[in-house]
Amino acid sequence: MAQRPYIVGNWKMHGTRAMLSEARAIDRAAERLTKVEVALAPPFTLVHATRKEAGLIGVGAQDCHPAEGGAHTGDISAPMLKDSGAGFVIVGHSERRSDHGESNELVRRKAEAALAAGLAVIVCVGESEAERDAGKAVKVVTAQLEASLPESTDCAEKLTVAYEPVWAIGTGRVPSVDDVSEMHRAIRAMLVGKFGEAGETVRILYGGSVKPDNAAELLGANEVGGALVGGASLTAESFLGIILAAAGENTD
Numbered sequence: 001m002a003q004r005p006y007i008v009g010n011w012k013m014h015g016t017r018a019m020l021s022e023a024r025a026i027d028r029a030a031e032r033l034t035k036v037e038v039a040l041a042p043p044f045t046l047v048h049a050t051r052k053e054a055g056l057i058g059v060g061a062q063d064c065h066p067a068e069g070g071a072h073t074g075d076i077s078a079p080m081l082k083d084s085g086a087g088f089v090i091v092g093h094s095e096r097r098s099d100h101g102e103s104n105e106l107v108r109r110k111a112e113a114a115l116a117a118g119l120a121v122i123v124c125v126g127e128s129e130a131e132r133d134a135g136k137a138v139k140v141v142t143a144q145l146e147a148s149l150p151e152s153t154d155c156a157e158k159l160t161v162a163y164e165p166v167w168a169i170g171t172g173r174v175p176s177v178d179d180v181s182e183m184h185r186a187i188r189a190m191l192v193g194k195f196g197e198a199g200e201t202v203r204i205l206y207g208g209s210v211k212p213d214n215a216a217e218l219l220g221a222n223e224v225g226g227a228l229v230g231g232a233s234l235t236a237e238s239f240l241g242i243i244l245a246a247a248g249e250n251t252d
């Protein structure tokens with residue numbers, strides 16, 4: 001059976017409790033748009049409240065520490081996220097990699113900690129503009145992914161990959177559909193090489209300046225199983241435009 005498109009909103013460091021009204025509106029729409037699987041990753045401070053306010057959509061977090069607990073001031077562990085109502089966690093987002101110097105190895109340990117806590121995990125990868133210009137994008141991204149994925153070959157069903165070209169995040173620029181297709185095919189081949197048949201079922205999201213007016217085209221690219229959306233997920237109105245596009249409903 002074909003999988004439903006998976007549309008995930010990453011609120012980054014945005015949102016106070018006043019924004020829960022957006023989550024509620026997204027949740028109400030998701031009740032009607034059953035052809036699409038919708039999720040939100042609000043900041044840690046809103047995970048529990050979002051879970052309570054929005055009962056139908058998935059709710060997750062944007063990062064976790066690789067340890068279960070301990071002396072790590074300011075960090076949050078995967079079991080804590082699970083306890084607060086999260087169902088998944090994003091790891092390896094390019095803003096974590098650049099702001100906090102996260103290596104592939106650390107991302108892999110975070111992904112493994114998330115799985116051990118019973119969370120699903122979205123592993124993010126993406127090339128820089130210089131790497132794309134040098135013709136190295138596919139090589140860089142597949143190597144990054146290989147080193148960022150959990151070692152176990154038994155976790156495909158809990159895993160989602162997000163391909164997010166760094167130069168497309170928050171810039172309004174997007175790769176061509178052909179470039180997205182080429183990358184997603186290469187990621188699929190890598191996943192099948194690692195997980196065998198189960199690698200066919202891992203969803204590969206595209207992320208980077210997805211908006212209501214380009215969503216249908218990007219979601220139509222080869223092997224694209226959904227979208228990871230930053231800026232356009234901050235209001236129900238724009239996020240719903242993307243969800244509608246994923247559902248195949250005209251937004252005109």
Ligand code: PEP
Pocket residue numbers: 010164168169170171207208209210228229230231232
């Ligand atoms: C993101 O941060 O994951 C993202 C894709 O951001 P934006 O949609 O704003 O480019």
